[in-house]
Amino acid sequence: MERQSNAIGESSAFLDALERASRAAALNRPVLVIGERGTGKELVAERLHRLSARWAGPLVTMNCAALPETLIEAELFGHEAGAFTGATKARPGRFEEAHGGTLFLDELATLSAAAQERLLRAVEYGQVTRIGSNRALTVDIRIVAATNEHLPALVDSGRFRADLLDRLSFEVVTLPPLRARQGDVPVLAEHFGRRMASEIGWSHWPGFGERAAAALAAHDWPGNVRELRNVVERAVYRWDDSERPVDEIVFDPFASPWRPVAASTPAPAPTEAAPAAVPQRAVLADMPCDDLRAAVDAHERAILESAMRRARYNQRAAAASLKLSYDQLRHALRRHGLLEKAAG
Numbered sequence: 001m002e003r004q005s006n007a008i009g010e011s012s013a014f015l016d017a018l019e020r021a022s023r024a025a026a027l028n029r030p031v032l033v034i035g036e037r038g039t040g041k042e043l044v045a046e047r048l049h050r051l052s053a054r055w056a057g058p059l060v061t062m063n064c065a066a067l068p069e070t071l072i073e074a075e076l077f078g079h080e081a082g083a084f085t086g087a088t089k090a091r092p093g094r095f096e097e098a099h100g101g102t103l104f105l106d107e108l109a110t111l112s113a114a115a116q117e118r119l120l121r122a123v124e125y126g127q128v129t130r131i132g133s134n135r136a137l138t139v140d141i142r143i144v145a146a147t148n149e150h151l152p153a154l155v156d157s158g159r160f161r162a163d164l165l166d167r168l169s170f171e172v173v174t175l176p177p178l179r180a181r182q183g184d185v186p187v188l189a190e191h192f193g194r195r196m197a198s199e200i201g202w203s204h205w206p207g208f209g210e211r212a213a214a215a216l217a218a219h220d221w222p223g224n225v226r227e228l229r230n231v232v233e234r235a236v237y238r239w240d241d242s243e244r245p246v247d248e249i250v251f252d253p254f255a256s257p258w259r260p261v262a263a264s265t266p267a268p269a270p271t272e273a274a275p276a277a278v279p280q281r282a283v284l285a286d287m288p289c290d291d292l293r294a295a296v297d298a299h300e301r302a303i304l305e306s307a308m309r310r311a312r313y314n315q316r317a318a319a320a321s322l323k324l325s326y327d328q329l330r331h332a333l334r335r336h337g338l339l340e341k342a343a344g
Contacts, residue, residue, distance in 0.1 A: 007043050008191050011181040017173055018047070024171040025051035030123070032108075032168055033146040035175030038226030041146040042106065044173060048144050049102040057101025062094045064115075065107035072115045074131055077122070083132025095128045098141045108168075109149040109160060120164045143168065178221040178228060179312065185228065189216050192229045193246065196236040209247025218311075218320035219251060301336045304329075308338070 007018060024031050025048045033041045033048075042061070049059045067075055074084070078093030094103055105111075111119065122128045123143060127136040145168055154160035178185065194205045208216070212235065221227055231251055239246045303322075311317035319329035333339040 007040060007047065008188055009181055009184040010187060011176075011184045013176040014181045014184060017175050018044070020171070021047050021173045022051055024048065024173070026053070027170075028053070028142055029170040030143045030145070030168045031170065032151070032172045033144065033175065034148070034150075034172060035146075036148055036177050036224055038224030039175040039177060040225055041148075041175060042104070044175065045102075045104040045106075045144045045146060049104075049142075052102070052142065054101050054142055058098055059102050059104065060094050060098035061104045061106065063106045065110040069112045069115075072112065073118060076115065077118060077128045078130040080130050080132035083130070087132070090130070093128065093130065095122060095139045095141060096137060099139050100141075102142045102144055105143065105145040107147060108145040109147040109151065109154055113161075116161045116164050120161060120167060123164070123167045178224040185216055185219075185221070186213065188225060188228055189213075189232050192232040193236050196233040197242070200237055202242040204242075206243060206245045209245040212245070212247045212249045214316060214320055215249045215251075217314075218317040297336070300332070301338070304332055304336060304338060308333075 009015065021031070021033075021044050031048055033044050035041050045061075046059065049055060062075060064072060074087075074091075074093070076093050076095060078091055078096055079087050081087060081089045118128075122139070126140065127138050129136050151160055151165050151169075155162045155165055178188075189208065193208065197205045216228075216231075219231075223230075230253075231249060234253065235246050235249050238250070239248065304318075307318045307322050308315075311321060315329055315333075316326055319326050322329065324332070330339065
């Protein structure tokens with residue numbers, strides 16, 4: 001099956017992570033790939049395999065979170081016929097399937113304590129034993145594992161084995177979230193837009209309009225590259241005029257005036273200790289003020305500083321959040337002496 005996504009980007013944070021993965025690929029050592037959902041952990045695992053001496057061998061993937069705890073060990077290590085109810089015939093596990101190649105364990109942090117213990121033995125000795133068998137099988141594999149959890153914190157809380165973490169963390173590649181990849185959103189959006197235009201039969205790619213480009217740049221992308229791909233492809237296929245730049249973006253596909261309303265839980269009865277909420281306008285009106293202009297200036301400056309912090313000092317994103325043009329925001333920042341700070 002042809003892969004639908006590529007490792008695309010030109011930000012230094014992203015390229016540094018790829019460089020670290022490329023250097024580690026040549027070594028026959030385990031690698032941990034850490035990152036938020038949608039950052040491309042599986043793509044990096046494939047890169048580690050393809051650039052290694054094991055490139056001609058199998059790349060076997062197992063999502064540890066996709067199986068119930070009772071089946072994970074059987075999937076990893078295999079089982080003999082009759083080992084448990086429903087095991088009508090012997091079946092090799094993922095370790096055996098990956099012999100001579102790479103085993104990619106996604107969502108590693110979800111492994112049970114028992115599975116972690118057996119995984120540790122397999123990593124230490126290079127041997128696995130099928131469930132229901134007493135015969136150990138020697139396997140030659142390289143393990144690449146991925147998670148969106150901070151594993152040292154799980155070790156501290158007793159949810160992950162410290163000795164297993166020591167074995168697997170020869171190298172750790174941490175992928176930056178999309179919001180930290182300066183300049184990569186337009187590059188990726190252009191790639192996904194062109195590909196979708198070709199898929200639906202457009203004769204050429206008209207690009208994005210100013211409004212759509214600004215919306216894409218201002219979004220925080222909690223779902224990272226996977227979310228960006230869905231948003232862009234949806235925008236392209238919904239656009240009716242292939243001759244005009246795509247200029248309408250929908251971030252939430254569930255947004256609809258007719259969507260079902262979830263049953264609301266009764267609000268707790270107010271207690272005497274809980275004061276009634278006071279509207280911000282009333283709070284400001286009750287504040288003592290002997291210099292209106294200075295008070296208004298101070299309030300505007302506070303709003304600008306807050307918007308810049310929320311946008312991580314991305315001026316275009318801050319402008320969009322305040323419903324200002326880029327030039328209007330720059331003028332306001334300059335008026336309050338904040339432009340130099342914003343540039344820094």
